[in-house]
Amino acid sequence: MALQIIDRRLAGKNKSVGNRERFVRRFKEQIADSVRRAVSQRGIRDIEQAENITIPKKDIGEPVFHHGQGGVRDTVHPGNAEHVRGDRIERPKGGSGRGSQASDGGEGEDDFTFTLTKEEFMQLFFEDLALPHLLRTHIGENPLWKSRRAGYSQDGIPNNLAVLRTMRGALGRRIALGKSAHRELLALQEELDALLAQDDGTSEAVAALQRRIDALQVRIGRIPYLDPIDLRFRARTQVPVPNSQAVMFCLMDVSGSMDEARKDLAKRFFILLYLFLTRHYEKIDIVFIRHHTQAAEVSEEQFFHSTESGGTVVSSALVLLDQIIRARYPSGDWNIYVAQASDGDNFTNDSGNCRNLLVDRILPLVRYFAYVQVAEEEQNLWDEYSQLLPVFSHFAMRKVSQPGEIYPVFRDLFKKEGVQV
DSSP, X not given: OOOOOOOOOTTTTOTTHHHHHHHHHHTHHHHHHHHHHHHTTOOGGGTTSOEEXXXXXXXXXXXXOOOOOOSOOOOOOTTOOSOOTTOOOOOOSSSSOOOOOOOTTSOOOOOEEEEEOHHHHHXXXXXXXXXXXXXXXXXXXXXXXXXXXXXXXXXXOGGGBOHHHHHHHXXXXXXXXXXXXXXXXXXXXXXXXXXXXXXXXXXXXXXXXHHHHHHHHHHHHTSOSSOGGGOOEEEEEEEEEOOOOEEEEEEEEOSTTSOHHHHHHHHHHHHHHHHHHHHHXXXXXXXXXXXXXXXXXXXXXXXXXXXXXXXXXXXXXXXHHHHHHHHHOXXXXXXXXXXXXXXXXXXXXXXXXXXXXXXXXXXXXOSEEEEEESSSSOOHHHHHHHTTTTTOTTEEEEEOOXXXXXXXXXXXXXXXXXXXX
């Protein structure tokens, strides 16, 4: 008979999952540094893939204990013309002086290469980022628990005693236990009344009936008015509820002045933002708005992949943004965030309108507004937006001109409050 072994362990074929998690925790800082270096070399479509990261061998060295030689030993060092017996020799500076050992066979000490899964890579990638100024408790990773009624229980604290429900139960118990006794008592009382109508009440039959009546009354009197089994307490249970609602508006300029390189930079920024939001926040809406001379709300697929061109009227996107906020996302119920990417080029007389829209209509409603200019030169839109920085602490603006600058700027805009980046 063939023996068949079925492995039902939770780890399945990945038997070293525990060791892997301990390794990641122990060398988290070195791995996180490697993740940040790797992301700057990725394309847009490769940002969410696994990664082979390399850790210097010296960073994962394990301390060891070993026995010393012990005793007194005399050692002759040939060629010594500087020291005599009894001299103290200083320790060489710069460590022990040991390095990687080379050999003529091509073998030596290599750095350690470790493969991160897709989930591990993205978790380390976004670990120290968060939506700034989220005044309510953070959603998703830190759920809010709310106490709700869950019927009644037979034990609890006096403050939770349900008096009406307890007394109702006690009354029902007393009726159930004493109903037959009361019925019998009523019948005996009627029989006693009939006998008393026939004689003076001194007969043995009257005395016997009176004794039975007294015994029944004692029996009924022994039924407790309130018994521990009657007690009912209001029960409550903790249930998770969405502790805040958040919406992120993504505004991207797709006008003719945005060449493919600048559109690529803007898309890189928004892809990072999209991955960050969808991985860290379960309860969040994302609204995509593209604009040239006219603005339109589009789907995720259209936002990242469709191609358009035309003139530039940035205020069209801000007007549409304001309309959507007031129609679907009242600021009293939602945490509102806006990220805008543009090359700064705009219709001459429109940049002032953009600043006025932000001051009068949008910034009073949002928690945070981040503007990213994907061009180095400062144009009229940058000049108008710069006037808002001293006035609104929840407004931020940065420049990005190279792909390698996307991630540092993104981390700077969305770092956790109180964390230095």
